[in-house]
Amino acid sequence: MTLRTGAHMVSFLALLPLLSGCSGGAKETNASGSSPAASTAAVSKYDAGPRAGEQPIDEHLAKSGEQLFKDKGCSACHAFGAKLSGPDLKGVSMRRTALWMENQILHPEVMVKEDPISHELFAKYALQMTNQHLTPPEAKAVIEYLKHQDHEQTEVH
Numbered sequence: 001m002t003l004r005t006g007a008h009m010v011s012f013l014a015l016l017p018l019l020s021g022c023s024g025g026a027k028e029t030n031a032s033g034s035s036p037a038a039s040t041a042a043v044s045k046y047d048a049g050p051r052a053g054e055q056p057i058d059e060h061l062a063k064s065g066e067q068l069f070k071d072k073g074c075s076a077c078h079a080f081g082a083k084l085s086g087p088d089l090k091g092v093s094m095r096r097t098a099l100w101m102e103n104q105i106l107h108p109e110v111m112v113k114e115d116p117i118s119h120e121l122f123a124k125y126a127l128q129m130t131n132q133h134l135t136p137p138e139a140k141a142v143i144e145y146l147k148h149q150d151h152e153q154t155e156v157h
Contacts, residue, residue: 052096100117
């Protein structure tokens with residue numbers, strides 16, 4: 001075995017626990033809120049309760065959130081109705097609570113370690129969400145934008 005092949009093997013073995021150790025975690029759900037592969041969802045202390053999209057939309061905040069989404073470059077990893085390097089955001093406000101989304105936006109490095117849903121997304125995409133250093137009010141504005149997008153898409157289809 002060459003030195004280069006040995007280094008690749010060590011890298012693979014180091015990643016193996018991350019790839020295989022997530023089988024008991026959360027399952028990403030489809031737009032209807034059900035898992036494509038199974039009917040059980042992981043338990044997250046941040047994702048209990050009503051879905052964010054079930055709450056009224058603050059359109060003024062949604063406009064600010066749209067601008068933040070653009071300014072922070074969120075569209076480099078996320079789209080609505082398509083997977084890029086990060087998860088598809090279509091329907092996210094009906095899959096997640098506002099609390100879960102806020103924590104994911106504000107503290108992605110903590111969430112990937114402590115939250116089963118975030119941990120599974122990291123395993124699936126092999127990419128941790130970048131901390132954009134938003135304030136809590138800015139995170140709420142982005143969430144309002146995500147709710148607005150989900151509402152707009154359900155009206156069209």
